[in-house]
Amino acid sequence: MTTTTLITVAPTGAESAKSEAPALPVTLDELLRTAIECEAIGASVIHVHVRDDAAAPTLDQGRLRATVEALRERTDLIVQLSTGGAVTDPEADRLAVLDAGPEMASCTMGTVNFGDDVFLNRWEFIVELHTRMQDRGIVPEYEIFDLGQLAALRRLLDRHGLPAGGHVHVDLVMGVPGGMPGTVAALVACRQAMRDLPAGSTFSATGIGRASLPVMFAALADGGHLRVGMEDTLSYAKGRPVESNMQLVARAVSLAQLAQRPPATPAQARELLGVGAK
Ligand code: KMH
Ligand code: ZN
Numbered sequence: 001m002t003t004t005t006l007i008t009v010a011p012t013g014a015e016s017a018k019s020e021a022p023a024l025p026v027t028l029d030e031l032l033r034t035a036i037e038c039e040a041i042g043a044s045v046i047h048v049h050v051r052d053d054a055a056a057p058t059l060d061q062g063r064l065r066a067t068v069e070a071l072r073e074r075t076d077l078i079v080q081l082s083t084g085g086a087v088t089d090p091e092a093d094r095l096a097v098l099d100a101g102p103e104m105a106s107c108t109m110g111t112v113n114f115g116d117d118v119f120l121n122r123w124e125f126i127v128e129l130h131t132r133m134q135d136r137g138i139v140p141e142y143e144i145f146d147l148g149q150l151a152a153l154r155r156l157l158d159r160h161g162l163p164a165g166g167h168v169h170v171d172l173v174m175g176v177p178g179g180m181p182g183t184v185a186a187l188v189a190c191r192q193a194m195r196d197l198p199a200g201s202t203f204s205a206t207g208i209g210r211a212s213l214p215v216m217f218a219a220l221a222d223g224g225h226l227r228v229g230m231e232d233t234l235s236y237a238k239g240r241p242v243e244s245n246m247q248l249v250a251r252a253v254s255l256a257q258l259a260q261r262p263p264a265t266p267a268q269a270r271e272l273l274g275v276g277a278k
Contacts, residue, residue: 004264005256006225006272008045008171008204009038011245013231014057014086021234023244026051028063028070035075037246042253042263045078045273046071047106047141047227049085057086059093064100076266078275080104080141083129087117091125098132103275105133106171107140109149109156113178119145126152130160139165139275141204144172145179147186150193157198165274168201170194171227172219175211182211187218202272206232216252220259228252 011025011034018026025034028050035046050067052058064081071079081102083094098105107129108121133140140163142153153170162168172190175182180190187205194201204225207215212233216226228248236242236251253263270277 002202002223002225002272003261004268004272005220005259005261006045006204006264006269007043007249007252007256008047008080008225008227008229009034009043009245009249010047010206010227010229010231011035011038012049012051013229014049014082014084016230016234018051018055021230021241023242024230025245026055028067031067032070032074034245035071035077038249039075039077039266041246041249042256043077043249044264044266044269045080045104046075047080047082047229047231049082049231057089059085059089059097061096061099064097068100068102072278076278078103078266078269078273080106082106084108084119084143087114087119091122095128095132098129098136098138102138104139104141104273105129106143107133108143108145109152110146112145112176115177123152126156127160130156130163134161134164137164137276139163139167139273142168142170144170144190145176147180147189147193150190150197154196162198165276167272167274168198169273170197170201170203172203172205172215173208173232174205174215175208182207182215184214184218187215187222191222208232209235216255220255220261226252226256
């Protein structure tokens with residue numbers, strides 16, 4: 001059991017509109033302010049999606065590079081770029097995210113229904129992402145939306161080897177309509193499937209929407225790490241919209257402290273995940 005809790009903030013995502021969630025950080029300035037404040041509270045990783053001038057999701061290379069650069073300059077957070085993008089993003093653009101030089105990037109382990117959409121992740125695409133990240137020393141976080149995606153990860157590692165850094169870390173994304181539910185039973189099933197992964201593999205978990213709290217409790221109880229943020233949750237409690245990403249990070253920090261596994265510092269997170277020192 002680890003003694004600290006890795007807290008990842010996913011502040012923006014690609015799905016929510018600024019008009020519906022005014023606290024969503026969509027400009028570089030807003031993102032930087034959020035990152036600095038979340039780091040001060042206890043986050044150690046930031047999962048980043050960027051937006052364009054109209055606040056629409058974009059994989060524009062210039063914006064991605066500027067974002068990575070600014071976050072590295074102004075914070076010690078591990079910068080994890082999303083290669084998932086939006087459901088409409090073409091594979092070539094999603095692969096090109098790696099050209100922006102992040103320390104970490106997400107790698108989703110299979111196709112999943114995503115509300116009324118489809119989040120497409122073909123096997124060949126996953127292999128390409130994984131091997132490009134190996135070649136460039138970018139540490140993946142394997143995003144798991146459904147149980148079978150853990151079997152796909154085992155297959156990936158068997159055929160193509162360990163990721164950069166040598167450590168396997170997965171993020172269980174629970175409660176997407178079309179994916180696994182955000183329940184204790186689903187988390188336990190994933191943990192059992194994780195026994196087929198290399199010894200020492202770690203996990204974090206995030207519950208979408210109202211699954212946020214039960215998933216946090218279950219993950220902490222089972223030695224897991226936490227991801228929170230407005231990418232995943234816009235409601236703090238029934239009838240109470242989220243005021244800011246900091247509010248969600250603060251709640252995760254207090255739960256981690258209650259569990260007697262205080263937040264990992266960015267340096268501790270780097271060691272845990274196999275990300276090189278800054
Ligand atoms: N926006 C979703 C379609 C990731 O960042 O890697 C995919 C997603 C996963 O958010
Ligand atoms: Zn994402």
